[in-house]
Amino acid sequence: MGQLELVVAKRAGRSVATHQFHRGALRVLRPHYLDGSGQVCYVLVNPGGAYLGADLYVIDVEVADGAKLLLATQSATKIYRTPGSFAEQRMRLRLGEGAQLELAPDQVIAYREASYRQNTYVAVRPSSSLIMAEIVTPGWSPDGASFRYEELRLRTEIRVESEASVGDAGGLLALDNVLIRPPLGDVTGLAFMEGFSHLGSLIVVDPRVDQALADELHEITAGLGAHTGISLTAAVLGTAGLVLRSLSNSTEELRCVLGAATALLRKRWYGQDPLDLRKY
Helix, strand or coil: CEEEEEEEEEECCEEEEEEEEEEECCEECCCECCCCCCCEEEEEECCCCCECCCCEEEEEEEECCCCEEEEEECCCEEECCCCCCCEEEEEEEEECCCCEEEEECCCEEECCCCEEEEEEEEEECCCCEEEEEEEEEECCCCCCCCCCCCEEEEEEEEEECCCCCCCCCCEEEEEEEEEECHHHCCCCCCCCCCCCCEEEEEEEEECCCCHHHHHHHHHHHHCCCCEEEEEECCCECCEEEEEEEEEECCHHHHHHHHHHHHHHHHHHHHCCCCCCCCCC
């Protein structure tokens, strides 16, 4: 079990934590600032090192009006065997007006006989800015096969709140549901994993998202080796979303694709350099 609560607000030109709480096998390292933008960076840590059967991790993060948060992880999220059960992560993210949140976790690795469910609920305001990256890879198995895990279920729901709808459900912007169950059939074929084993995703929500941006991201990621596609959502309350999905057989290839897309957005929207967490 693990529980984490984090609230970040803007104070004197910098973003700082105004509330922190952790219990069990979740915590964050001390905050640091990577540049002069005022964006605070927290690194999420699981001292247990891996997720096991019946584990439940609950993460609640709020970025208040005008605040900027970068949330990363110390290492990959490893899902080991979960006989008779599954490991689960529930994450709730709430962004205020003009708030900026970047999620930059290391990859999720699902090992042999692993079952994992990840539910992420995101509430944004019309002027919020959200960049969420994720990479999912299969772990090592004795026979060298890629898909020996039981199930990966990754569900992300994003809603846009107006001033009048705060506390209500808000308008649905996107519902992204990834479900991979190798034991039930071949997941490597057409219209599924297309012969690849690794999946990368980038979800972006911002009022500046439009078709021109999607076209530009397509151009810069097209020559990077991975098989990549981009979809746009309809606009809700003046903001829109973008989902970039990329397939590969290499974690590094996917990092390159997601990194190139994120670097463009960081520079253009935030005036920040490409992300470099210096973990390797």
